[in-house]
Amino acid sequence: MSLVKRMLEATWKTGSRSKATDFTRAGPLTPELLITLLLFMAADGGRRGYGLMLDAFWEEAGRSGIALGRSEPVSAAAFCKARRKLKPQLLAALLAMVGAEVDRLHGRQLLWHGRRIFAVDGMRHNLQRGSELAAHFGVPHGGHCPQMLVSVLYDVFGRFPVAATIAPAATSERQELLKLLPHLRPGDVLVLDRGYPSFEVLKTLRDAGIEIVIRVPKSGSFDAIQVFRDSGGDDYRVLVHPSPSAARDGVESLDLRCVSLDVGGDDPWILLTTLRRSEVSLSQLKQIYHLRWEIEEFYKLLKSDGFSLRQLHAKSVDGVEQELFAQLLLTAMSRLLMVNAAAEHETPHCDLSAKAGVMALASGIVRLLLCDDPERRLEHHGALLRRLARHRQRRRPGRSSPRRSFKPGPRWNSKGKVGG
Known part of the structure; x- marks a missing residue:
């Protein structure tokens, strides 16, 4: 067979x-x-x-x-x-089956200190022009093609996708994240970038027993983050408060660990986590968050010249x-x-x-x-x-210089030709 x-x-x-x-x-x-x-x-x-x-x-x-x-x-x-x-949905079920097979055969070898570590990130993909795709996925403002949002749950230590959701490009990545939670187990560690912090996300993950390592922006975030930055410390417990309306409904604040990690740049990383100091040190937290880069490498593989779909064939959802x-x-x-x-x-x-x-x-x-x-x-x-x-790949050393993009800037904007 x-x-x-x-x-x-x-x-x-x-x-x-x-x-x-x-x-x-x-x-x-x-x-x-x-x-x-x-x-x-x-x-x-x-x-x-x-x-x-x-x-x-x-x-x-x-x-x-x-x-x-x-x-x-x-x-x-x-x-x-x-x-x-x-x-x-059949292909999605086959994807979950392959992930379960990897876990069954090699799960013990694909752990970080006894824990499974996952990341979620989203990417947007342009589609072919068509009335059905435009009606379902929408066309970005100023764009010409329908665009979808793909959110992938990725095992960063095993380096394979576990599950994914597909939605219109304007969909909130946080809502798509919550749809992927049934594929996680209590005790798993989920690493998230700066686009995901919200009280709803943090509370849902903690209530599900999922450990969180999430980077927060230095401004425009929770009030507790500004208090932490003003303190000058690098590892404190903070209270993240719900919105006033949620607080009136009896929703309690979240007691989380907040750390500041020096990564050699102008600004340190600020992370919120449920992992306690007795379980994971600052250097280990830095290592965990750095593992999130594997999902970026995964997206780079999907878009590489040898494997990229470039333009999808289909014109139906x-x-x-x-x-x-x-x-x-x-x-x-x-x-x-x-x-x-x-x-x-x-x-x-x-x-x-x-x-x-x-x-x-x-x-x-x-x-x-x-x-x-x-x-x-x-x-x-x-x-x-x-x-x-x-076929082996060399392990990349740490970055020795700041990241710099050589991608040409746009020639046109809403006011006309740039520099014209």
Whole structure:
């Protein structure tokens, strides 16, 4: 039985298809083949249209000795029609399944002092012009294309996405964060950047038993932060008060730890955390927050030339969500294989190249997912693990100079040409 078929058996529900009659006829495009095609398309990075992509897929299957039910590729129209039958929630369930598999096999090795550490961050992605996408996601003021907000829950120590939400670009990132909390367990540590602090977020996380490490802006934040800065200390307990209306309703203030970390710049980092001084020192807090940078590296991988989707193919809401979840699923599967390779070849998992992992999986995804012969699949799996173990990435030293962007500034603004 092929790998993707076993994955579908574990996650398939009646609600995974758009209509009850979908996939009841023995057509060539089964759910198993559609999932593999979506992953193959994500691995292609949007470099080819549907027709050329389908030709390449059938050629790869032929070279691998995998029968697809017909000798010639299906038409682009048939593929578009068939993929509308699959709901994107199926790909989201497969993503969660891969994360659970990583946790089951390697969970003890992917801990920081016995704790799982996660980060949440959002990115905005431009979509193709279309009335359906514009009505659902909205078009930013002054923009020309619909735009979506993607919020990802990311295991920063294991370096793989666990879950994601997709919403209109104008949606609050804090609200999307709260939708991801069911994927966390009490005792997990969640690291957040300066865009997330609010009393509601802090209270919800603490009530759920989730440990918080969150950076707060130096101004325009809670009153307790200004009191802390005026004190001149670097590690105090503070009371974060609710809004006056919430206080009248009986909502109590939050007792949190506030620390100031010198990172060599003009301004220190100011963090709020539920981790007590007896559990985590200042230097360890700095290390935890620095791990949040892994999600930035993840977004850089998604947008890199070798893997970026650039322009999504779909012009429907479900199609956009399918392609985005397929890209996340592909990266999570590559990370599972990389952790397997690290364990088999006794290599630190953090030394393996994430980009090489995605590219290696992309080159052999048809054989890995659709091969029904257990011996051939194991042979291919072993060769893939050896390839992953060969590609290392150097650990980056600390930054020796201030960050500087060389990206050209905008030539036009609301008043006309800049400098004109």
